[in-house]
Amino acid sequence: MPTVSVAGKTIEVTEDTRLVLAIEAAGIAIGHRCGGHAKCTTCRVVFAEGEPQTMTKAEHEKLSERDLLGSARLSCQILCTHDMAIAEVPMTLESQNWTDTGPAPEPIVTPEATWYPSADF
Numbered sequence: 001m002p003t004v005s006v007a008g009k010t011i012e013v014t015e016d017t018r019l020v021l022a023i024e025a026a027g028i029a030i031g032h033r034c035g036g037h038a039k040c041t042t043c044r045v046v047f048a049e050g051e052p053q054t055m056t057k058a059e060h061e062k063l064s065e066r067d068l069l070g071s072a073r074l075s076c077q078i079l080c081t082h083d084m085a086i087a088e089v090p091m092t093l094e095s096q097n098w099t100d101t102g103p104a105p106e107p108i109v110t111p112e113a114t115w116y117p118s119a120d121f
């Protein structure tokens with residue numbers, strides 16, 4: 001099974017696990033204020049290793065709109081298909097002083113994913 005490493009912790013996940021949910025399972029109160037629909041960017045992460053070579057259309061559009069393309073990824077739009085290490089989770093319950101992290105993301109990628117290879121980013 002693939003592993004996800006974040007904040008000094010490594011957990012095993014299934015390949016169809018959304019990264020935002022894996023990070024949460026590792027004990028990090030990551031933001032997902034839009035419920036995992038690629039609308040808010042609070043689930044953004046910075047990769048140390050294993051950044052996926054594909055991106056959903058919804059992620060590409062949102063990162064472009066917020067000028068984050070190339071500097072962050074949206075963990076709600078990523079499946080844990082291989083080992084990944086996360087360097088930074090910028091927006092958490094603690095760092096943003098929220099009262100909650102947002103509605104629970106569904107187990108599948110939403111909106112329905114259209115995947116692009118990185119050459120198309």
Ligand code: FES
Pocket residue numbers: 031032033034035036037038039040041042043044074075076077
């Ligand atoms: S963009 Fe809102 S949770 Fe991912």
